[in-house]
Amino acid sequence: MGNRSSSSAKRRARAAPKKPVKPQFPVVKMEPRTFSSLPNEVIVLIAKESIAEGGHRHLRSFCQTNRRNFELSQRELYRYMVIHHELQLLFLARSLIENPSLRGMIRTFIARANQWHCRQRDSDPSIRDWHNISVDESKLSQLDRQLLILSRAHCTQKSVDNIQCVFGLLLFFISQVEHVTIEVDWYWPVLDSFLAAGLASSTPLPADDSMDVNLYSALLPNLKTLSLATKLYLRKELRLIQARPFHPFNALTASTNLRVFVFDGDMDKWGDLDEIESPMKLTFSTVKLTASHFSSSSLCKFLRHCPDLQRLEVAPQGYAADYGKEENINSVLPKYCPQLRELSLRLGGTSRSFFRSEQRTLSCLPQLVHLKELRIEVNSFLIRNTHLNTLILPNKLPEQLEKLFLDASMALVPFPALGGRMTASTPEARTYKRAVDSMIQDLCRAREDQLLQLNTIVVGAKYVKPVLWTKNANKTLAGTGARLRVTSGVEIHKLWDSSWDAMKI
Numbered sequence: 001m002g003n004r005s006s007s008s009a010k011r012r013a014r015a016a017p018k019k020p021v022k023p024q025f026p027v028v029k030m031e032p033r034t035f036s037s038l039p040n041e042v043i044v045l046i047a048k049e050s051i052a053e054g055g056h057r058h059l060r061s062f063c064q065t066n067r068r069n070f071e072l073s074q075r076e077l078y079r080y081m082v083i084h085h086e087l088q089l090l091f092l093a094r095s096l097i098e099n100p101s102l103r104g105m106i107r108t109f110i111a112r113a114n115q116w117h118c119r120q121r122d123s124d125p126s127i128r129d130w131h132n133i134s135v136d137e138s139k140l141s142q143l144d145r146q147l148l149i150l151s152r153a154h155c156t157q158k159s160v161d162n163i164q165c166v167f168g169l170l171l172f173f174i175s176q177v178e179h180v181t182i183e184v185d186w187y188w189p190v191l192d193s194f195l196a197a198g199l200a201s202s203t204p205l206p207a208d209d210s211m212d213v214n215l216y217s218a219l220l221p222n223l224k225t226l227s228l229a230t231k232l233y234l235r236k237e238l239r240l241i242q243a244r245p246f247h248p249f250n251a252l253t254a255s256t257n258l259r260v261f262v263f264d265g266d267m268d269k270w271g272d273l274d275e276i277e278s279p280m281k282l283t284f285s286t287v288k289l290t291a292s293h294f295s296s297s298s299l300c301k302f303l304r305h306c307p308d309l310q311r312l313e314v315a316p317q318g319y320a321a322d323y324g325k326e327e328n329i330n331s332v333l334p335k336y337c338p339q340l341r342e343l344s345l346r347l348g349g350t351s352r353s354f355f356r357s358e359q360r361t362l363s364c365l366p367q368l369v370h371l372k373e374l375r376i377e378v379n380s381f382l383i384r385n386t387h388l389n390t391l392i393l394p395n396k397l398p399e400q401l402e403k404l405f406l407d408a409s410m411a412l413v414p415f416p417a418l419g420g421r422m423t424a425s426t427p428e429a430r431t432y433k434r435a436v437d438s439m440i441q442d443l444c445r446a447r448e449d450q451l452l453q454l455n456t457i458v459v460g461a462k463y464v465k466p467v468l469w470t471k472n473a474n475k476t477l478a479g480t481g482a483r484l485r486v487t488s489g490v491e492i493h494k495l496w497d498s499s500w501d502a503m504k505i
Contacts, residue, residue: 040072047073051080078105086116086163087124093166096173097148098136104176113184116163123159130162131155147172147198154194164191171219172198180220181227182252188233195219195251196241215244216254223255227262231292234270238277247276260286268293272301279305286311292318296355300327309337310370313344319353326356330364340368344375346496349410351379363396371398375405375496378439385411389435394446403456403500404443408436409492412462424463436461440469444476444484457484458503460492 047069051059059077063070083089089111096103117123126133131152137145151165168191202218228234238247249270253261261284271294273280282305289299294316303309333340345362347354355361362380365371374397381396382388388411397404412422412432422429440459447454457473469486477484485505487495495503 036066036068043069043072044076047076051076056082074102075105078102080108081106082110082112084112084115086118086127086159089116089163089166089170090124090126090130093170093173094133094135096170097140097144100139100141100144100173103173106174106177108179109170109174109177110181111167111183113163113167113182113186118160118163118186123163127159127162127166128157130166143202144173146201150197150201151194154190154197160186161190164188165194167191168194168198171195172202175220176222177220178222179225179227180223180252181229183229184233185231186233187236192236192246192248193241195248196244196246199251200242200244215246216251219251220255221257223258225260225262226252226258227264228252229264231266235266235268237269238275245277249273250277250280253282256283258283260284262288264290266293267291267298267302271298273305274301282306284309288313290315290317292316295319295353296329297327300329300332303332304336306337308339310339311342312337312340313346315344315346316348316350316354319350328359329355330359330362334364334367338368339370341370342373343368343371344496345377345380346375346407347377347379347410349377349379351377351382355380365396366398368398369400371401373403373500374401376407378406378408378411382411389431389438391435391439393439393442394450397451397454399451400453401451402453404454405458405495405503406460407492407496408439408459408461409488411436429463433461433463436464437469440473440484440486441476444473447477447480447482455482456500456503456505457482458487458495458505459484460487460495462488464488 047059047062050062050073056077059073063073063077081092083092137148140148147169151169154165155162199215199218203215234249236247238245240246247270261282267289270276271291273282284306285308287302287306287309289302299314303312343365352360360383362376365374378388378391378393379385381391381393388408393406412429424430424433436459443451443454443457443459464486466486466488470484473484473486483505485503
């Protein structure tokens, strides 16, 4: 007990360790973080997010908070312009006249002219009095002032004419624009006259008075993407305006930087580009056509002028005979579009109406040595759908093909079901399923020795069991690195517009 108490006393008597002395640093008081202290890069990101989430209305509200936000957001405000109303067109034209520096900010311009009130009783009085509106012209160049005078000279008391003049003036002003979308179902002859006059005044003639000068080079020179939706505006024949041939298609596609062309409408009359200009070379690398009055022959007449084409999407909406001028797509496509890498041909089961030449099917795909991705209906290889069970599909495809989407759902439509409705148990449906199953097995076997690069396969068909058929096909493909998916129902039509990643193979 004595020893224990003495050791306790020693522990109590031991001095406590000294705490380390921390160095004294000067205390800096931080100001509270406020919106005004954010860097410019963050303000620009907020502006981009504002227009992405709420459109121009939210961005305009954001601009009005203070002058700094306005200056940083102005570029985003003008970068993406969408014109829904004719008054927006007038206000934008006036802004570009009085502040020419704003023109270089516009990169995307979308004109939804079908929503404009062009009739006299519906239009705003400002449209009818456009040629009398007072604007500040002090910052205009001599050429811009000439274009403004031309637009006023073409104006009348009709709103529909004045809208065309203002729209044409805008096309000259937005010279730095890269992406243009125009939706118009009007004939608009005044616009053609104004564009022809404006281009003539913007393009000086050579000294020898020759007509070899490019009349259309002054319109949209930096354009990269053009999307047109019209049934009437391009349906015109070539005509002379001021002793010069003019067609709106030439004017809108004159840019040497234009790579993407999207068209939705009627290709009657203007589809034969040789009648507009011969020879004509288009710089398109991507073309998407959703057109009526359209067949393989009219497609050939368009493709003859696209030597740099790499991606083609075709979805005809109606057909017109081209008697006496039929062209064979199997000879035109490999010859005039040798660089084609992606092809999408969606005929809606009406291949007999689309292919009108002597060869009623598509047989040129093995000659397209650069083709990598293909979306197609099996009907494109068949004269009659009853020939599906004799089709040897691998022989119709190029050897270097990497991705294939095959729609076989339309191959059953013309089968004559004997009374009642078509079901999975009818003889025609059973014959169809056996043919589709045989076609899938042919693709799987061809992957081993013929289609060595084909790693992505999607097949759409009716009356199939997608899960079971997909499992059996991938067993056959085991060890090759390829994957196959079978689908049916409404999903087939959705996959036409889906990316390959979205198909979830």
